[in-house]
Each structure stands twice: as C-alpha cells, then as structure tokens.
Amino acid sequence: MIWLTWRQHRGQLLVTFGLLAALGLMFLVSGLEAAAFVASNAGLAPGDLDAALGARYDAVYTVFGWLPIVAPALIGAxxxxxxxxREFERGTHRLVWTQAVPVRRWLAVKLVVLGGLVALGGLAMSAMVSVWRPRFRTDTFGNVGIFNMLGVEPAAWWLFAFMLGTAAGAVLRRTLAAMAVVVGVLAVMTFGLFTLSDHYATPSRVVTADQTTVTSQDVRLVExxxxxxxxxxxxxxxxxxxxRGVDAGRNDSARTAYEECLIGKGYRHVVYFHGHDRFWRFQLIDAAILLAGAAGLGLVTVRAVRRAS
Known part of the structure; x- marks a missing residue:
C-alpha cells in the first residue's frame, strides 16, 4: 500500500517538495545577501537599516507575507x-474498494503516509524560516504571520488543511467544491485563532508615559x-x-503632539499585552486546537468512506 500511495501521489509529492526546495534556496540566498548588507551598513541607525532591508528585499517580504495563508490552502486544495x-468523481472507488486490501487499511495508509509527509513539510518550512528570519531582525511573537511560520505551527496548519480537504472531498464527493470549502474554512480559522489567542493567558498590564517602551518589544498587543x-x-x-486641532490623528506628527499634550496634563498609557515569554505556550495551544480539529475531520472522513463502501 505504501508503494501504491507513492505511485498515485508522486506528482504532488515532487511538486510540493520542489517548491519547498525553491523557497529554501530563496531564503538561503536572500539571507546571505542580507547578512552581507547589514555588515556593510553597520553605521546606519536600526530604523534606517530596517527600512533599507525592506526596500531591498521587498519581493522576498511579499512572498513570505503570503506563505502563512497560501501554503496551508494549497496543501488542503x-x-x-x-x-x-477525485475517486468519487471518477467512480474509481468502486474498483479500489473491491480489491484484496480492505477499505479501512487503504484509507489508514493514505491518511497516515500523506499526513505524515505533510507534517514533515511544515516542519521543514519552519526550520528554513527559523534560519532566515534573524537576518532581517523581524518579530517572532508580535508578528502573527511570522509566528505562524515558526515552531510547530506550520506542521499543525498543514496537517489540519490536509485533513480538511480530505474530509470535504469525502463528504461532498466533488474536488472543486472541496477546494472552495478549504479556502473558506482556513480563512475563518486563521482569523478565529488570532482572535482567540488573546485569551490563552491573562495579558500583562503596564502604565507608562511612553508606550513605545512596550510596543518596540517583540510582544503581542491586546488592548x-x-x-x-x-x-x-x-x-x-x-x-x-x-x-481637537492637535488631535487630527491623521499623521504621526499630529498623533505625537496630541499624546504629548495628554501626557503633560497627567494622562498615561495603559497597555495590555502578551510578552515573548509566552511564545511556546501560544504555539502549543494553537497546535493542540488544530490537531484536535484534524482528528475530528479524520473521523468525519472515516464515517463518509464507511457509508460509501
């Protein structure tokens, strides 16, 4: 069955890992160039250096910015x-399920082998991003897009997307309809987990005259x-x-002048946030939710296949 699974899905496997290799090469080349660029411009202020890196590697940033959304969607679709x-659309399931291999074993091997490869692909992506990111000094916790590409998040998202697509295909029996479900559900899940994550722990509270003492750190702002x-x-x-003439709030200078006015009259900022020390706590909670969802979708798939067989 493992050999048969390879024969049936080798095209997907080769294309996917080819894309991973291309992304890895892009990260490697841009990371090495960025390291050399930073070394040759060591005299620049941190803000100016970050702006220069952003302008120089805008295309890389654009590709990276879409990856947390696009990669799971492609896996699921x-x-x-x-x-x-596709088996239901073509009617080939009638032939496959009458062979010597029982339906349960056929499905179990498919899900375990392909699901395992999907999770390994997500971990490979995480490893590449972990090596690439420090060259650009980006946040790992405050930036949700980067957070979703580090640690165990990619593996959990990819596996959830794979099981979502499989369950949708088993229930709807139409590939295109299942693809649409994948895109819609992933969009809802991405926004839902981001909103829910504020409640994974009690936010820290800081009262300060200068909120940049908090916002300049790698933290996740809540309120x-x-x-x-x-x-x-x-x-x-x-x-x-x-x-009110000062408080237009339409540009940075107006906001700064307004805040200085308030601070001068005795007002203070109250900032609620989650610190970087909660990185792994949030990672593991996200992963647990996604893996529980993947397990539930696996049960939906099994029930749909049993009914069809």
Whole structure:
C-alpha cells in the first residue's frame, strides 16, 4: 500500500517538495545577501537599516507575507481535496474498494503516509524560516504571520488543511467544491485563532508615559486605554482634554503632539499585552486546537468512506 500511495501521489509529492526546495534556496540566498548588507551598513541607525532591508528585499517580504495563508490552502486544495473527491468523481472507488486490501487499511495508509509527509513539510518550512528570519531582525511573537511560520505551527496548519480537504472531498464527493470549502474554512480559522489567542493567558498590564517602551518589544498587543489624572482607566480621552486641532490623528506628527499634550496634563498609557515569554505556550495551544480539529475531520472522513463502501 505504501508503494501504491507513492505511485498515485508522486506528482504532488515532487511538486510540493520542489517548491519547498525553491523557497529554501530563496531564503538561503536572500539571507546571505542580507547578512552581507547589514555588515556593510553597520553605521546606519536600526530604523534606517530596517527600512533599507525592506526596500531591498521587498519581493522576498511579499512572498513570505503570503506563505502563512497560501501554503496551508494549497496543501488542503491539492493534497486533501482530490484524495477522495477525485475517486468519487471518477467512480474509481468502486474498483479500489473491491480489491484484496480492505477499505479501512487503504484509507489508514493514505491518511497516515500523506499526513505524515505533510507534517514533515511544515516542519521543514519552519526550520528554513527559523534560519532566515534573524537576518532581517523581524518579530517572532508580535508578528502573527511570522509566528505562524515558526515552531510547530506550520506542521499543525498543514496537517489540519490536509485533513480538511480530505474530509470535504469525502463528504461532498466533488474536488472543486472541496477546494472552495478549504479556502473558506482556513480563512475563518486563521482569523478565529488570532482572535482567540488573546485569551490563552491573562495579558500583562503596564502604565507608562511612553508606550513605545512596550510596543518596540517583540510582544503581542491586546488592548490600549488611558489612565486619567484621577487614576481611572478610560477607553477614550475626554473631548476637551486637548485641543481637537492637535488631535487630527491623521499623521504621526499630529498623533505625537496630541499624546504629548495628554501626557503633560497627567494622562498615561495603559497597555495590555502578551510578552515573548509566552511564545511556546501560544504555539502549543494553537497546535493542540488544530490537531484536535484534524482528528475530528479524520473521523468525519472515516464515517463518509464507511457509508460509501
């Protein structure tokens, strides 16, 4: 069965790992160039150096920015959705399930072998990003896109997407319909987990006159409020606290002037955030949710196949 699985899906395997190799080469070349660029521009201020790196490697940033969304969607659409959806569409499941290999074993080998390869592919992506990222000094926790490409997140997302596509193909029995389900559900899950993650732990609270002491760190911001001179926490400052002409908020200088006015009158920033020390806690909770979802989708797939057989 393992040999048969390889023969049936070798095209997907070769294309996927070919793309991984191409991404790895892109990360390697850009990372080495970025390291040399940083070394040759060591005199630049950190902000100017980051801006220069962003301008120089804009294309790489663009590709990387889409990966947390596109990579799982491709796995679900082109690995998971056709796995059973195509068998039902073509009617080949009737022939396959009448052979000497029992249906349960046929399905178990498919899911275990392909699911294992998908998870390994996600871990390979994580390893490449882990080596590439430090060259560009990007946040690992505060930037959710990068967070989803590090640690165990890619493996969990890819496996969930694969099982989602497989379950959708088994239930709908149409490959294109299953692909559409994959894209829609992944979009909802991405936003849902991002929103839910604020509640994985009680946020830290800091009262400060300069919120950049918090926002400049690798943290995940949850909420911002103000502390008035009487010590009361308020969501918005009173309309007459500072001249509205200063508070246009339409550009950085206007916002800075308005904040300086408020600080001068005794107001303080109240910042709620999750610190970088919670990186692995959030990773493991995300992964547990996704793996539980993948297991549930596996049960849906098994039930759909049993009904069809």
């Amino acid at each position: 082109f690995w998971g959705a056709p796995l059973l959806g 911002h409020a103000w502390l008035d001179p009487a010590g009361r926490e308020i969501a918005e400052t009173p309309p007459g606290a500072c001249p």
